[in-house]
Amino acid sequence: MSDASSQPASLPDNDLARMAALVEELNRHIYNYHVLDAPTIPDAEYDRMFRELQELESMHPTRVSPDTPTSRVGAAPIPEFKQVTHAVPMLSLNNGFQIEDVDNFDRRVREGLDLHQNAREVAYAAELKFDGLAMSLRYENGVFVQAATRGDGYTGEDVTANIRTVRVIPLRLHGPDIPDVLEVRGEVLMFKDDFAKLNARQREAGQKEFANPRNAAAGSLRQLDARITAQRKLRFFAYGIGLLEGAEMPESHSGVLDWFDRLGLPVSKERAVVTGRDGLLGYYKDIGARRDSLPYEIDGVVYKVDRLADQRQLGFVSRAPRFALAHKFPAEEALTVVQAIDVQVGRTGAITPVARLVPVSVGGVTVTNATLHNEDEVRRKDVRVGDTVIVRRAGDVIPEVMAVVLERRPVPQPPVYELPKTCPVCGSHVVREEGEAIARCSGGLSCAAQRKEAIRHFAGRRMMDIEGLGDRYIDSLVECNLIHGVADLYKLTQADLLDMKRLADEREGVTPETVRQGKVPTKWADNLLGAIAASKQPPLERLLFALGIRHVGESTAKTLADWLGSLALVRRAPAALLRVLPDIGGTVAESIAEFFAEEKNQRAIDALLATGVAPRGEHVPKAQLREKLDEVALLAALDIPKLTEPRARQLLAGRTLDDLAHLRVFSVFGLPDTIVGALEGWMAQPGNRDILANLSALRRELLEALPEEAAAPEGGLAGKTFVLTGTLPTMSRDAAGALIEAAGGKVSGSVSKKTSYVVAGAEAGSKLEKAGALGVTVLDETGLLALLAELNEKQE
DNA sequence: TATCCTCGAGTTCA
DNA sequence: CTCGAGGATA
Numbered sequence: 001m002s003d004a005s006s007q008p009a010s011l012p013d014n015d016l017a018r019m020a021a022l023v024e025e026l027n028r029h030i031y032n033y034h035v036l037d038a039p040t041i042p043d044a045e046y047d048r049m050f051r052e053l054q055e056l057e058s059m060h061p062t063r064v065s066p067d068t069p070t071s072r073v074g075a076a077p078i079p080e081f082k083q084v085t086h087a088v089p090m091l092s093l094n095n096g097f098q099i100e101d102v103d104n105f106d107r108r109v110r111e112g113l114d115l116h117q118n119a120r121e122v123a124y125a126a127e128l129k130f131d132g133l134a135m136s137l138r139y140e141n142g143v144f145v146q147a148a149t150r151g152d153g154y155t156g157e158d159v160t161a162n163i164r165t166v167r168v169i170p171l172r173l174h175g176p177d178i179p180d181v182l183e184v185r186g187e188v189l190m191f192k193d194d195f196a197k198l199n200a201r202q203r204e205a206g207q208k209e210f211a212n213p214r215n216a217a218a219g220s221l222r223q224l225d226a227r228i229t230a231q232r233k234l235r236f237f238a239y240g241i242g243l244l245e246g247a248e249m250p251e252s253h254s255g256v257l258d259w260f261d262r263l264g265l266p267v268s269k270e271r272a273v274v275t276g277r278d279g280l281l282g283y284y285k286d287i288g289a290r291r292d293s294l295p296y297e298i299d300g301v302v303y304k305v306d307r308l309a310d311q312r313q314l315g316f317v318s319r320a321p322r323f324a325l326a327h328k329f330p331a332e333e334a335l336t337v338v339q340a341i342d343v344q345v346g347r348t349g350a351i352t353p354v355a356r357l358v359p360v361s362v363g364g365v366t367v368t369n370a371t372l373h374n375e376d377e378v379r380r381k382d383v384r385v386g387d388t389v390i391v392r393r394a395g396d397v398i399p400e401v402m403a404v405v406l407e408r409r410p411v412p413q414p415p416v417y418e419l420p421k422t423c424p425v426c427g428s429h430v431v432r433e434e435g436e437a438i439a440r441c442s443g444g445l446s447c448a449a450q451r452k453e454a455i456r457h458f459a460g461r462r463m464m465d466i467e468g469l470g471d472r473y474i475d476s477l478v479e480c481n482l483i484h485g486v487a488d489l490y491k492l493t494q495a496d497l498l499d500m501k502r503l504a505d506e507r508e509g510v511t512p513e514t515v516r517q518g519k520v521p522t523k524w525a526d527n528l529l530g531a532i533a534a535s536k537q538p539p540l541e542r543l544l545f546a547l548g549i550r551h552v553g554e555s556t557a558k559t560l561a562d563w564l565g566s567l568a569l570v571r572r573a574p575a576a577l578l579r580v581l582p583d584i585g586g587t588v589a590e591s592i593a594e595f596f597a598e599e600k601n602q603r604a605i606d607a608l609l610a611t612g613v614a615p616r617g618e619h620v621p622k623a624q625l626r627e628k629l630d631e632v633a634l635l636a637a638l639d640i641p642k643l644t645e646p647r648a649r650q651l652l653a654g655r656t657l658d659d660l661a662h663l664r665v666f667s668v669f670g671l672p673d674t675i676v677g678a679l680e681g682w683m684a685q686p687g688n689r690d691i692l693a694n695l696s697a698l699r700r701e702l703l704e705a706l707p708e709e710a711a712a713p714e715g716g717l718a719g720k721t722f723v724l725t726g727t728l729p730t731m732s733r734d735a736a737g738a739l740i741e742a743a744g745g746k747v748s749g750s751v752s753k754k755t756s757y758v759v760a761g762a763e764a765g766s767k768l769e770k771a772g773a774l775g776v777t778v779l780d781e782t783g784l785l786a787l788l789a790e791l792n793e794k795q796e
Numbered sequence: 797t798a799t800c801c802t803c804g805a806g807t808t809c810a
Numbered sequence: 811c812t813c814g815a816g817g818a819t820a
Contacts, residue, residue: 344806348805354807365808367808369808369809371806373807373812399808436814551815554803584816584817586817587816749802750802
């Protein structure tokens with residue numbers, strides 16, 4: 001009766017034939033598009049046919065085909081889900097986490113099959129264990145009739161209307177050998193990128209975000225309104241047969257999956273048939289390595305004895321099959337409880353809330369802390385002390401509190417988290433600037449935490465690089481009052497260090513081996529003193545970076561060192577001069593000038609120099625600074641209200657900065673009144689005339705000191721930007737970066753269209769992906785070296 | 797003015 | 811590695 005096209009032709013029968021043809025064709029296109037990922041017709045054409053079918057169906061409502069794609073848009077809401085009893089129960093598998101679990105599994109299988117004295121290895125079907133929801137789909141005579149969740153394994157919920165909206169699930173099976181009844185077992189899940197898009201939509205709509213793809217899939221499936229489910233992109237992979245009637249059962253599990261594929265049911269391409277315990281472990285390892293790059297989340301792999309006859313022979317122990325094992329990866333996500341929310345004080349005084357967690361294993365490591373970033377973040381996630389939270393340690397290494405499990409919040413509810421109003425270390429006020437996300441301790445260097453962090457930063461590898469001066473000792477030195485500022489580091493004596501170490505050990509209750517033997521660790525102290533002394537001549541940019549000026553990192557420090565050449569000049573450079581340097585704007589220039597305007601900072605630097613610290617490689621300012629010392633640019637850089645560059649030019653026509661500094665009346669230049677007003681206001685402020693005069697004087701002084709003509713800066717890699725990622729086989733990223741910079745290239749941290757090359761080593765992550773997406777050339781270490789070698793040849 | 801690109805700063809664990 | 815925010819640019 002479903003074959004309407006064989007009916008004699010009359011007007012409605014023509015319609016019926018057309019309907020059947022449309023159903024058939026649209027279903028084929030859905031399969032091509034969603035399962036094969038290879039669309040064969042344009043979307044517009046699909047939409048046209050879809051609308052035509054809808055129209056025909058509305059004219060013949062009684063003749064609508066059971067597998068019509070129009071049913072996929074979602075049925076009207078239902079009051080509740082009906083219960084469904086599974087004809088064959090949906091059992092769970094035994095789990096294994098360790099290699100020995102796999103050994104035991106293989107051994108028991110061999111014993112069960114009487115193979116244990118035999119050399120023959122067992123063939124296993126290995127597949128992914130998707131992190132989704134188990135589902136049973138029932139097909140009668142090839143037509144999809146019912147879908148049920150796993151439930152308790154014996155009874156589940158009828159989610160037919162929702163599953164109908166999942167495009168990858170065929171409403172009619174393909175091919176000639178259609179069984180009378182087929183119950184397909186498989187997993188419904190959401191791909192990672194669809195999940196990200198869904199969450200972005202939820203966020204925009206002000207709706208609750210889902211914690212992970214699994215929850216998103218579950219939430220979508222539990223919609224009583226299937227029209228909502230239809231808007232969520234769910235997927236399905238089939239992995240087994242629940243019930244089969246009226247067709248021959250294939251001989252092996254891999255045969256079942258191949259048959260599914262022919263029936264048009266989606267099966268994962270990652271499936272494999274392997275032999276023996278080594279084959280299983282090889283598969284596990286291979287999938288584990290590629291886990292992050294798979295488009296969906298998996299929580300392990302599944303092994304099944306491939307021959308179904310063997311499976312029957314092995315049978316079940318209690319409720320789990322003896323022929324299958326789920327080999328799970330260490331969980332990347334775990335539930336744990338927030339014991340407390342503390343705050344940390346950073347180098348810049350940034351107050352960062354940190355969740356102290358009941359230790360839990362995530363992705364194979366034990367997590368006890370997780371940053372909550374800032375006040376807004378805590379508020380947004382509404383994390384409270386005592387909450388049960390989902391902790392994740394995904395692609396990156398750093399654990400993150402994903403979401404709170406609200407159902408498990410203690411009763412009575414703990415209070416909403418409030419950031420402390422005063423610094424927990426020094427008691428100074430905590431202030432949060434308007435428009436900033438971060439709250440800061442206002443104590444500055446009088447706050448012990450900030451002092452410690454400042455010293456830690458100073459001693460760091462990319463700054464002064466004092467080896468052996470770790471957190472533990474810095475804490476101790478500050479607490480023993482041996483160090484107040486960084487200069488004190490260079491005044492330490494062996495006796496100081498020994499005192500300090502004794503205290504540090506005592507406080508932590510440890511007795512090092514050397515001490516127990518009655519020795520004094522003088523060797524250790526001498527080594528550390530040596531490391532401190534060895535740091536006395538850093539390149540200027542490192543010293544500048546080490547000072548810990550706000551907004552001055554590695555890159556800005558290098559700009560300052562390259563352009564200005566000496567610490568002396570940086571120390572007295574006014575903001576306007578800094579501002580004309582590349583990549584330095586108003587905020588950064590002000591921050592630097594303010595730092596050096598602080599008398600205590602200047603004294604600290606003098607003290608440092610007095611101990612013998614002397615930057616290496618100081619030089620006269622860069623020749624190109626001449627072009628930057630344009631009077632108009634400098635005047636505009638002064639940040640006088642409303643004085644834009646064209647106005648500055650107008651103002652300076654036929655005049656010098658010096659002239660301006662002494663001018664009394666500004667209304668004579670034909671400038672608009674508002675600007676004249678602003679200018680007069682600025683000039684009236686005490687000190688501003690001096691700023692102008694000093695700037696002009698410094699300019700003249702610099703122009704005299706500058707070399708006349710610059711050597712052509714044409715390095716071989718000039719203008720090329722590199723991004724380094726992953727672990728290179730023979731050199732560190734820093735070393736590779738130094739080579740690139742020596743050749744005139746630039747090394748940057750993030751990939752964009754402007755990146756010339758990405759140099760990727762082992763375990764390269766998102767940067768490599770992005771390079772691929774943007775079509776940026778990717779080199780390995782050999783490629784980079786080849787490029788550099790080629791350049792050298794050209795130069796010779 | 798909006799958008800894109802970089803830089804700075806903070807972070808976890810073995 | 812990721813976020814926020816500063817700087818450059820169309």
